[in-house]
Amino acid sequence: MNIMSEAAVEKALDKKMSTVNFKMVGKDVSVYYGEKRALFDVNLNVRKNTVTALIGPSGCGKSTFLRTLNRMNDTIEGCRVVGKITLDTDDIYDPTVDVVELRARVGMVFQKPNPFPKSIYENIAYGPRIHGLARHKADMDEIVENSLQKAGLWNEVKDRLQEPGTGLSGGQQQRLCIARAVAVSPEVILMDEPCSALDPIATAKVEELIHELRSNFTIVIVTHSMQQAARVSQRTAMFHLGNLVEENETDKMFTNPDDQRTQDYIMGRFG
Amino acid sequence: MSSAAITDTVSPAGVNWHSDEMKARRKARYAADRRLQIYGIIAITFALGFLAILVGSLSFTGYKAFTQTVATVEIVLSTAKVDPANIGEADWRGIVRGALRGLVPDMKRSEERKFFEMFTSSAPFLVRDAVVADPSKLTGKSSFAIPMADPVDQLAKAGISRDVPENQRRINDKQIGIYDQLVANGVISTPFNWGLFFNADSRFPELAGLAGAISGSFWSLLVCFLISFPIGIAAAIYLEEFAPKNRITDLIEVNINNLAAVPSVVFGLLGLAVFLGWMGLPRSAPLVGGLVLALMTLPTLIIVTRVSLKSVPSSIREAALGVGASKHEMIFHHILPLAMPTVMTGAIISLARALGETAPLLLIGMNAFITSPPEGVFAASTALPTQIYIWADSPERGFVSRTSAAILVLLAFLVLMNGIAIFLRQRFERRW
Structure with a gap:
């Protein structure tokens, strides 16, 4: 009874939080890889239509946290997630949750551009097709064009949609992967160091794109680049050794952080 | 620092x-x-x-073995000698002997038996079959190529030396004299031996061919492929993508690796006990051969498939899962198509190994003496390696060269299959 009421309280609380524009809420999230604990009771909320940057030195758990948000960690042998993460009001670790649906609602862009070894068109059309989002070829064509438009890639590839996606340059491939994620119309897009394999010009394009996507999507981005976090995000979360050090408005984080570790990391004293 | x-x-x-x-x-x-x-x-x-x-x-x-000494004999046929409605019943022995006699007109009656021995004893049947196949030969004169018996063939190919004393060779001086006379008359020739590929096995080397063995091997490999390919891929996908990692799957994995190293003769014994003894399938049948070879091929195929599934980079898996593909969609839309060229290469190489496998086929009786090619997977048959085994055991001189020729044919098939595997790998395999 007691537990029930606690859950009910939590749910009411979550509802209240979502009204103040929290898209995803992580409560006491811990992650274990076998015996090793990678995250320690992280409480982090992701605001709607906001870019949240996760920063911190290598191995601090920021990618691990990102991957808990669409249960990508499920694929790792021996990985265990404790705590509670909600998307709107749904507990995404509830046993009844359909992972396929969750991953359609929470899309992901990876560190290394990983287009399917298929045509550009097929890369975009694959997600909508398996989810049955297009009834006719014309619908699909529209989804493909829209997604490529949103990813700022349409003008570059509209004449060669049937050519392999792997033939594009690294930056174009990464924008293709963003378009692929966008095509499924997710609510949240997770980006795991999306620019680490790109040159500065391609990086600038992707950052610009992240800016534009913010109006339609909630974005969580892991980055190693302080400048990138400062440029693209509105809020920043700092991780260290599996703990969330602090989370705040990006401007405040980079000018006047509350925690000394954040200060040191941003100034380049460790990491 | x-x-x-x-x-x-x-x-x-x-x-x-x-x-x-x-x-x-x-x-x-x-x-x-x-x-x-x-x-x-x-x-x-x-x-x-x-x-x-x-x-x-x-x-x-x-x-x-790739050439055969033949005598070209003109035979005059008429509907008086052969009833067109009943070609098989005619006195083909008399007709052929009559025609052969014509080659050496001044022969004594007492020498005839030795003379006829110079030609293949199946000559009447060959002529009969040729006429059955082409009834227009029934009227008028047509020429037939009659293979010479093994000793004459050996003489022609210098397999028997004339310097050896007469009592130590299988062809006497008189026959050599007749042979030389036939050569002088232009009757003897040595054309390419198509019979090696289109005849079935025979006791007489001049008639023995590989048609039965080749089609027996074909049927066996077909059965082997149809069984081991789907089962192997299904098992590999389950073990690699779905099975939990626990003691039982570890045990299965160890056993599969061990099975791949089990001597093939053991699979033959298993086939003998299970397929022939318990299930009562026909002996010497390519079906059973294929089943046994499939058992032998499966472990290798599972290992190859698992390795190739594993070699598809995790970024592709993540990409598929990231857009919300279910596990089976990830496997069948992305992983398996990318692994397929390697799987096919592995399958072909396993089949090539199965093609050369002798021991298990000996145990299930595919080394029988069978004089017609199998008409399907249930008919008794030999296979290429067992045919080589049979011929290597045969005492006639003609089988010595035929054994080598059969090995060359087997090697040619192996090279061809491995060539296809290499082609597939070069053409379709992705490197990451």
Whole structure:
């Protein structure tokens, strides 16, 4: 009874939080890889239509946290997630949750551009097709064009949609992967160091794109680049050794952080 | 990091790269490089040398089997001698002997038996079958190529020396005289031996061919492929993608690896006990051969498929899962198509190995003497390696070269299959 009421309280609380524009809420999230604990009771909320940057030195758990948000960690042998993460009001670790649906609602862009070894068109059309989002070829064509438009890639590839996606340059491939994620119309897009394999010009394009996507999507981005976090995000979360050090408005984080570790990391004293 | 770390190490500036000691050191390192290369070249030379010896000796003994000494005999037929409605019933022995007699008109009656022995004893049947196949030969004169019996064939190909005393060879002086006379008359020729590929087995080397063995091997491999390919891929997908990692799956994995190393004769015994003894399937049938070969191929195929599934990079898996693909969509839309070229290559190489497998087929009776090609997977048959085994055991001289020729044919099929595998790999395999 007691537990029930606690859950009910939590749910009411979550509802209240979502009204103040929290898209995803992580409560006491811990992650274990076998015996090793990678995250320690992280409480982090992701605001709607906001870019949240996760920063911190290598191995601090920021990618691990990102991957808990669409249960990508499920694929790792021996990985265990404790705590509670909600998307709107749904507990995404509830046993009844359909992972396929969750991953359609929470899309992901990876560190290394990983287009399917298929045509550009097929890369975009694959997600909508398996989810049955297009009834006719014309619908699909529209989804493909829209997604490529949103990813700022349409003008570059509209004449060669049937050519392999792997033939594009690294930056174009990464924008293709963003378009692929966008095509499924997710609510949240997770980006795991999306620019680490790109040159500065391609990086600038992707950052610009992240800016534009913010109006339609909630974005969580892991980055190693302080400048990138400062440029693209509105809020920043700092991780260290599996703990969330602090989370705040990006401007405040980079000018006047509350925690000394954040200060040191941003100034380049460790990491 | 700290300044202490730098002073601890010897400064590179203090090294004299041009000292004799350093030069000698580098020289020794280069020499080690060269030595390694030389070892490699020696190893490859040895391997190629032995391969050349193998193929060379097989070709040397086998080339004779690719031609066959025949006598071209003109036979006059008429509907009076042969009833068109009942061709098989005619006195073909008399007709053929009559025609052969015409080749040497002044022969004594007492010498005829030795003379007829010079031609294949199946000559009447060959002529009959030719006429059945083409009834227009029933009227008028047509020529037939009658294979010479093995001793004459050997004489023609210098397999029997004329210098050997008469009582030590299977052809006497009189027959040699007749042979020389036939050659002088232009009756004897040695055309390409198509019979080697289109005849089934026979007791007489001049008629024996590989048609039965080739089609038996074909049917066996077809059964083997149809069974091992789907089961192997399904097992590999389950073990690689779905099975939990626990004691039971570990045990299964160890057992599969062990099965791949089990001698093939054991699979033959298993086939004998289960397929023939318990299930009562027909002996010597390509079906059973294929089943046994499938058992033998499965472990290798599962291992190859698992390796190729594993070699598809995880980024592709993540990409598929990231857009919300279910596990089976990830596997069948992305992983398996990318792994397929490697799987096919592995399958073809396993089949090539199965093609050369002899021991299990001997145990299930595919070394029977069968004079017609199998009409399906249930008919009794031999296979290429077992045919080689049978011929290698046969006493007639003609089978010596035929054994080598059959080995060459088997090797040709193996090279062809491996060639296809290499082609597939070069053409379709992705490297990451």
